[in-house]
Amino acid sequence: MPARAPLRSLVADRPLAEQVRAQLAEGMAKGAWKPGEAIPSESQLAARFGVAIGTIRKAVDGLVAQQALVRRQGKGTFVTAHDSGRLMFHFFHIVERDGTKSYPEVRTIDFRRDRAGAEAARALDLSPLDKVVRIRNVLSLRGRRAILDDITLPAQLFPGLTEKIFVARENTIYHLYQSRYGINVLRADERLRGAVASREQAERLGIDEGAALLEIRRVAYTFRDRPVELRVSHVDAARFEYHNTLGKGEVL
Amino acid sequence: MPARAPLRSLVADRPLAEQVRAQLAEGMAKGAWKPGEAIPSESQLAARFGVAIGTIRKAVDGLVAQQALVRRQGKGTFVTAHDSGRLMFHFFHIVERDGTKSYPEVRTIDFRRDRAGAEAARALDLSPLDKVVRIRNVLSLRGRRAILDDITLPAQLFPGLTEKIFVARENTIYHLYQSRYGINVLRADERLRGAVASREQAERLGIDEGAALLEIRRVAYTFRDRPVELRVSHVDAARFEYHNTLGKGEVL
DNA sequence: AAGTGGTCTAGACCACTAG
DNA sequence: TAGTGGTCTAGACCACTTC
Incomplete structure (x- = not known):
């Protein structure tokens, strides 16, 4: 044969x-x-x-x-279900300065519908007039405010998403995307830069205006390299840091 | 059989x-x-x-x-020879803010022998009294100073390394480790935090004291997870950023 | 006992490189 | 043409899970 x-x-x-x-x-x-x-x-x-x-x-x-x-x-x-601890840390690289890893606790402080605008349109491959959902969260690690997250989602991919649904999820945010909207986040592109806290950011994080921040701009993708989420994070750089490993290969 | x-x-x-x-x-x-x-x-x-x-x-x-x-x-x-462009970018994640990638140009401004001290000893798995080589470089991207690198190497692994040899290399730093000392860098662990420029750092990079920096602490490893280099980088955060992709898997 | 993934073998043929 | 890696097949046996 x-x-x-x-x-x-x-x-x-x-x-x-x-x-x-x-x-x-x-x-x-x-x-x-x-x-x-x-x-x-x-x-x-x-x-x-x-x-x-x-x-x-x-x-x-x-x-x-x-x-x-x-x-x-x-x-x-x-x-793969996005609910195991291991996968969570695949997409969450913020640790305390001493290296301690812990699960973030998410508090949603804003949820609104909006137009994409130029920047989100570019990142999410939308037209600037397309509808999006904007969500703002404060993430805490071991009880201390650590990260201010601004999430932008294409409304078309998340039909019927409301603040109630978002907040009522029982698991991670990516698990919600996956279980309710069939969107499986596989890959994310991140760009990190240094920044200083604005008055509002400082207030949200409980730090001083002008304090050092780590700014992370992430675009998350699903199958076929389709972008599904833009997330801008501001991290309290005095207490937390970003961890990364280059050269993925397994151990010897 | x-x-x-x-x-x-x-x-x-x-x-x-x-x-x-x-x-x-x-x-x-x-x-x-x-x-x-x-x-x-x-x-x-x-x-x-x-x-x-x-x-x-x-x-x-x-x-x-x-x-x-x-x-x-x-x-x-x-x-694998550490001399191809692709492998270089595997260990170099700094890009301009507009996303432009380019090869860094390295200028060595200090080279000395020293004792490890507590911090390097911890990172490199040495005793604090072990001998090390300390090298300070300024890296430029497209002609603009971008990064101040402080490298610490266990002297034992790099016998006979002198400033002349270091500067005279014809390729990347990791290629020198590999070709002359048989040390193949396979993996690196990086921690990123926000920082502000000291007077000396500002001078070296041609920016203002107190300007935003991205501080990267990297430990590089070879076979058997043996640490071979500690590198602390300070990046001009106003002009450059760090790029990372999560979810390495190939495309679809 | 039956079904699943995990490892290994043995050998065929294809695609690419070099003399 | 000979030698190399690249793909695929067919089937054996093992380790683990469930009934």
């Missing part, structure tokens, strides 16, 4: 495993499999796609590396 | 591919294969280790992901 059916090789030139990966990603993006649910077993996928199990494994490997899927031996392969 | 010889399974409990990977890493750490050189072909490695080619490929995959090896189809698999 030939390693590859002639017809299939005409369909697309890309490696089979990549084609499979794209189709699996498509299924997740469309909500065919919901977060926390298992996708079909590897042997079932192999049969469905008409490829060897090794090829399926390679496709799944890629999605696991992207944190889109999680394998559990003996149980199955599941769509 | 059994999939695995019984004896080998008694030697260690870890997967074969991991054992192979560790041995390959060992060879690189010891300098058996130098940067830029090719390691043996996959079939040769398979014969040498007595495993299937697929197992070798899996081991190599891991090292490629860590950027320790580079594959070149038709030619071979090579130990």
